[in-house]
Amino acid sequence: MQLNIKYFGLIAEITTCTEETLELSNATIADLKNVLIGKYPELNTKDFQIAQNKEIVSNETLISGEELALLPPFSGG
Amino acid sequence: MQLNIKYFGLIAEITTCTEETLELSNATIADLKNVLIGKYPELNTKDFQIAQNKEIVSNETLISGEELALLPPFSGG
Amino acid sequence: MSDKKPKNVFIEGAISSEFIGNSIAKHQVKTNIGAHNIFLGQVRADNIEGKVVSAIDYTAYQDMANEKFHEIREATFEKFNLTCMHIYHSLGQIKAGEICLFVFVSSPRRKEVFKALEYVVEEIKAKAPVFGKEIFEDETHKWKVNT
């Protein structure tokens, strides 16, 4: 399954892109994190949350293949 | 002693003036109230506070002869 | 940043949105401010026993009120970490929909402004000798009481 992943703020600085696609099947959010930390080891030292379909999800959540995003700590306002 | 008394809002409607002078000696605020209610009986049915020198005072306070004011309930803002 | 002499808080007539906008603009040079909080009191066209309020006519015991506003300012600066504070109150006839009270507090941090603003507004309502006469469309009136 092809995943579309968005990166923001500090996370986008580490990945050096704001969006990319990855191939991953029958995976959970935890699996995705492992793949991404493998690709971008610096992520391991950073705080971030993952949103799927614009909702924050936890490690156990199954990936449904729709919009995913890595979000560093919020600092609006 | 000559007292200078100011009236505001609803109270000034009852007294039909905004300021007047009264002669009263060795008196407390309670004495002043009695004199004023004698002069303007309708005051007896109304809520008001008295300020002396721009501070709210109670019935027992001795009148020092300076600025006195009858204040109906506040409704600023 | 508190000053020691009572200022005149009263403005003749309604407080305009331009006045409020200008007041906000003046704070942009104060780059230690992170949060502003503004309260505006607006005259309501209340329906009271079948009659609609068209305006409130404000009068005040101005000398005492300015002293009370000053005491409120001083107490607020004591209690909260504020950079600045402004209070303006209208006198005279203010139509329904117009603004009659403008309270503006600013601080480096947002937590302070929320607490400070509510404190100031409640103190004004309770302690400032200001009197509002609600004028109805038929030109009768009723003296307002704060609740």
Added chain:
Amino acid sequence: MSDKKPKNVFIEGAISSEFIGNSIAKHQVKTNIGAHNIFLGQVRADNIEGKVVSAIDYTAYQDMANEKFHEIREATFEKFNLTCMHIYHSLGQIKAGEICLFVFVSSPRRKEVFKALEYVVEEIKAKAPVFGKEIFEDETHKWKVNT
């Protein structure tokens, strides 16, 4: 008076004092309003380890943020008796002293606006995926974290 579709809360660049003044003016036809409460977030020239912040560059996950702003709006109208509510957030580079967040709530009664405004601002800080990059005078930067 809540609407069902997410609006776009974002504005490119700083929020001007004229924009805020105009927004206030538009409410003068709503004569059931008695109290407005406005929160403004202003960029601080913080000194961080000897370097001074000259601007914050805001980016956001806009689609998610607009959904979150919408959810916050709906929840606020559920909890408090408000007549209306407006939220605007800046994107892009906002200089120290400029305004980057404008939250505006109005109600017949003052007690409601104080509680509602603080609720909305805290919810925005906690739930809106907006990211501020503090730019120093030497053009280095640091990612901001809300506290």
